[in-house]
Each structure stands twice: as C-alpha cells, then as structure tokens.
Amino acid sequence: MIKFKNTIGLATLFILGIGLFACNNNKKLPIYGQREAKITKDAEGNEKVDTVYQTIPNFKFLNQDSTYITQDTFKGKIYVADFFFTSCTTICPTMHRHLKSVYEQFKDNPEVMFLSHTIDFKYDKPSVLFKYAKNLGVDTKKWQFVYGPKEEIYNLAEKSYLTVVGEDKTAPDGYMHQGWLVLIDKEKKMRGAYDGTKEEQVELLKKDMATLLAEEK
Amino acid sequence: MRKLILLSIFSITICCIIISCQNAQEVEQAKYRSGGKDLYLKYCQNCHSANGEGLGELYPSLTDSVFMKENKAQLACIIKNGLTKPIVIDGKRYEGKMPGFQKLENIDVAKIIVYITNSFGHQQGMYKFEQVAKDLENCK
Numbered sequence: 001m002i003k004f005k006n007t008i009g010l011a012t013l014f015i016l017g018i019g020l021f022a023c024n025n026n027k028k029l030p031i032y033g034q035r036e037a038k039i040t041k042d043a044e045g046n047e048k049v050d051t052v053y054q055t056i057p058n059f060k061f062l063n064q065d066s067t068y069i070t071q072d073t074f075k076g077k078i079y080v081a082d083f084f085f086t087s088c089t090t091i092c093p094t095m096h097r098h099l100k101s102v103y104e105q106f107k108d109n110p111e112v113m114f115l116s117h118t119i120d121f122k123y124d125k126p127s128v129l130f131k132y133a134k135n136l137g138v139d140t141k142k143w144q145f146v147y148g149p150k151e152e153i154y155n156l157a158e159k160s161y162l163t164v165v166g167e168d169k170t171a172p173d174g175y176m177h178q179g180w181l182v183l184i185d186k187e188k189k190m191r192g193a194y195d196g197t198k199e200e201q202v203e204l205l206k207k208d209m210a211t212l213l214a215e216e217k
Numbered sequence: 218m219r220k221l222i223l224l225s226i227f228s229i230t231i232c233c234i235i236i237s238c239q240n241a242q243e244v245e246q247a248k249y250r251s252g253g254k255d256l257y258l259k260y261c262q263n264c265h266s267a268n269g270e271g272l273g274e275l276y277p278s279l280t281d282s283v284f285m286k287e288n289k290a291q292l293a294c295i296i297k298n299g300l301t302k303p304i305v306i307d308g309k310r311y312e313g314k315m316p317g318f319q320k321l322e323n324i325d326v327a328k329i330i331v332y333i334t335n336s337f338g339h340q341q342g343m344y345k346f347e348q349v350a351k352d353l354e355n356c357k
Contacts (some may be wrong), residue, residue, distance in 0.1 A: 056272055089263060089316055090263060091263065093263045093275070093276060094263050097266060097272050098271065100272070100273070134274075135273050135274040135275045135312075137274065187319045217287070
C-alpha cells in the first residue's frame, strides 16, 4: 500500500514537473514603457483595438569608427543598450565587466548585438571610444559604441531607455547615471532592464535573452 | 632531576611565548587583511574586479606575483598618487590613468597592500603602516 502511495506521489510530481517545464517554454517577457490603444476599422466596419507599444525612435550617432549608425544596424536583432563613459571609475567598469560576460556568451549569435552610448560628450569622441573598445577586447561589429550630441543622447536615455543620466559636479567623475542594461527586441520594444552592477541581475539578463530569442523565432 | 624539571619548564615557557607572539602577528595580519578587503571593495574593486583579474587591457590585473613582489615598495605610491605612465603587466600594456587616493590614511593604504599581496594567489605576509610613510618618500 505504501509503495502504491509513493508511486502516485512520484507520478504527480512528474506530471507537475512536465507542466512547469512547459510553462517555462512558453514564457514571454513583459513589454515596458507606455502604451496606447489604437482603434481601426476593417473593411466591414467592425472596430478593432490594437495596442501600440512604446518603441525606440530612430537615431543617428557616430560610432567608434567615426561613421554614422542608425537603427538599420540593429535590424532583425535583439540588443542590449547601456549608458556609460570611458573615464568613469564608479559603476561603469563593473557594468562592462558583466556586459562582456554576456557578450562572450552570445558573440556567435548573429541575432544579438550590444550598444553602449557615452554620456561624456566633451571627451569621449569616436577615437576615444575606438581605443576603449579595443582595450575592452570586443568586436565592434557586434558591440557598437556611440557618441552623440548631449541633448539627443540624454533625451533618448531618459525617454526611451528609461535610464537617468546627467551632468553632476558633485559626482566623483562629473556625471551621474544609472547602470541599467536595457534589453530591446526586434521590434524596438523594451523588454527588460537589469542592474548591470549586480551579478544575479546579469545572469537573469542572459536567461531572458535566450527566452526572447526563442519567442521571436 | 630538579635541574631537568626546571629546564623543561623553562623551555616550555619560552616555546609558549614564541608561539603566542607568532599568533599575535598572524592575528594582526588577519585584521589588516579583513580591513583591507572592505577598503578594496570600496576603492579598487570596480576596476580591478573582485578576483583581481582587472578588465581586458583597460584595467590591469593584480594577479602577477612577480610584478607584485618586485614593486611592493611602490604599491603605496601607486595607491596614493595614482598612475599616469603606461605600465606593462603580464605582457599586456596598459595606457589608461589610474586615479590617486590622496585622502586615504597610511593605515588604510597598509591594509589594502596586505589584502592585495595576500590574495589572488599571493602570500607575501605582513606590511605595517609605518612602512607606508617610508615607501612614500621613495616614490618613483
């Protein structure tokens, strides 16, 4: 009798396990940012409600090779974006050490890219970014570093990537910023934000990237 | 027989004194090291990383035993004054600037030095805070 009970218990566990596994497989990441309802009418006059999600607007910035890049560079890719500056001695080294481990894991995946924006519009010219990327030891085809006018970069950070950046004379290096690693999907929607200074958050980012890639297949 | 007993008590006492002295030294080093660990986390770890590996060719590693031994007398200078000249460690050339930490007290510099020279595979023993002032006079 005891044996029989055990078998039932095991079987229940097994079925539950399969159930959980299946749930995980169907997991979708949330969509961040503001959304609007858009009402359209089809040919027969029936009203249809579509949700319009916030997306990253088009941009045009100089990269580490002094060439302009736009969203076309990220067409058909998911990417991780962040804001940093090369002379930062506070959170950036940790953020980029962590992001480099993400880069190492996905560097052979053609659907994944990385985009780092500098917020030091005075010093971080493309040549400085080029050197930084080389010393960091990453392939800039996969991981782009961009420089742009203060207004455009700061606006994009706060309104689109929901990351606070700014000049701050009281900060150790003259700038303050948040260390978010922001995950963007192929439709330019924001799907996650991870604290780049925390190892467990970065591990979650890696997992979520795999989920997003599976979702978009 | 009495002599023998006296002699053995005497030698045991001496042994005890030596052992406890050694322990006191070890305890002091352990105190320095644990204080140094907190300071390292606050001032150094962002760039040099928790396991002393640095990052690419941006920030040098602290794992090269030969470098750490040969430059031990310069470590106080580097921590306090920073570094502007290019430096070669483990065959890699680093051209970035390291900021100096002028506001650190000598005792804190000594704690950091004990931590970094007794971690990441190094075992270079004690470095007292009195040594910091001496080393700072001979900065290159």
